[in-house]
Amino acid sequence: MRNLIAFFKRFQIFLVFVLLQVVALSAYVQYSEFARLQVFSSASRINGGLYDIRYAVTQHFNLEKTNRKLEWENAQLREKLKLSNYKIDRELIQIEDTNYHQQYLYMSATVINNTYDKRNNYMTIDIGKNHGIQKGWGVISSKGVVGIVHLVGESYSIVKTILSKNINVDVSMRDGGAFGLLKWDGINPKICQISGISNDISIKKFTKVITRGGSGIYPKGIPVGVITKRKSIEGKPLWDLQVRIAEDFRTIQHVYVIKNVMLDEMRELEGKIPPDKEEEEL
Secondary structure: OHHHHHHHHHOHHHHHHHHHHHHHHHHHHHHOHHHHHHHHHHHHHHHHHHHHHHHHHHHHHOHHHHHHHHHHHHHHHHHHOHHHEEEOOOOOOOOOHHHEEEOEEEEEEEEEEEOOOOOOOEEEEOOOHHHOOOOOOEEEOOOOEEEEEEEEOOOOEEEEEOOOOOOOEEEEEOOOOOEEEEEOOOOOOOEEEEEOOEOOOOOOOOOEEEEOOOOOOOOOOOEEEEEEEEEEOOOOOEEEEEEEEOOOOOOOOEEEEEEEOOHHHHHHHHOOOOOOHHHHHO
C-alpha cells in the first residue's frame, strides 16, 4: 500500500496532466462535430480490421470442414450426370430421369500420401472398408483419371495410379471414337502413351482423350488428357501416341472413388464367353 501511495506522490504531476488531457479531449469530442466524426471513423476502421482478422481466423480453422462439404456436394452432382446412369428405355429418345437408373456412385477422399517418380506409383487415401470401399474400383479426380483401388484397409486404401507398369486403361478419342489402351513408360509423370490404334485412322494433335468405359471401372467420358505427339511405329500399322495427362500427380490432394453397381453382372456375363479355339489348341 505504501508503495502505491509513493508511486502516486512521485508521478502526481504526470497523472494530473493525463487526467486533464482526458477531460479536455472528451470535451473537445463532445462539442466538436469534426472531432466526433474523426473518432467514430477511426473506431469503425479498428473494428473493421478486428472483424476481418476474426473472419480470416475462423475461415482458416473451418477450411477442412468446408472442403469436405464441397467434395461431398461434388460427388452428389457427379452421380446426377447422365454418364453415371444407364438408360432403361432404349427406344424412346427422351431425356427424363425416369428413363435412367444410377450406375456409378462416387465417394470423396483425401490423398494422405502418394508417389509419382517410381516405376509403379501408389497413393494412400483416407477411406476403406468402413466406408464400403472394395478392391478394383476406379479412382478419378476433378481433372481426370487417377487409378484403381489396389489394397483396402479398415480406414484407408491404397490406390495404384495410372503411373504404373501394369495398369492399362481403355480410352478413346473424343472426336472420331478410335480407342486403345493407356500405358505409362515410367519416364515423365505428365506423359502417358496410347497403344493399339491403327495408323490408317486420322488422329490429330491436341485431340482430347477420354475413358471409353469398356472395362466398367470408369464411366465413359472421364477426361484423360490430350494428344501431344504422334508417329507411326516402324514395321507395324499402328500409331505411337503420346498423351499429356489431365491430372498432375505432383500436387493431387482430393479424389473420388467410383463404384459401378453393375460391374459384377458385366464381369460374370463376360466370363461366360467361350475361349478362342486357337487359344485352346495352344
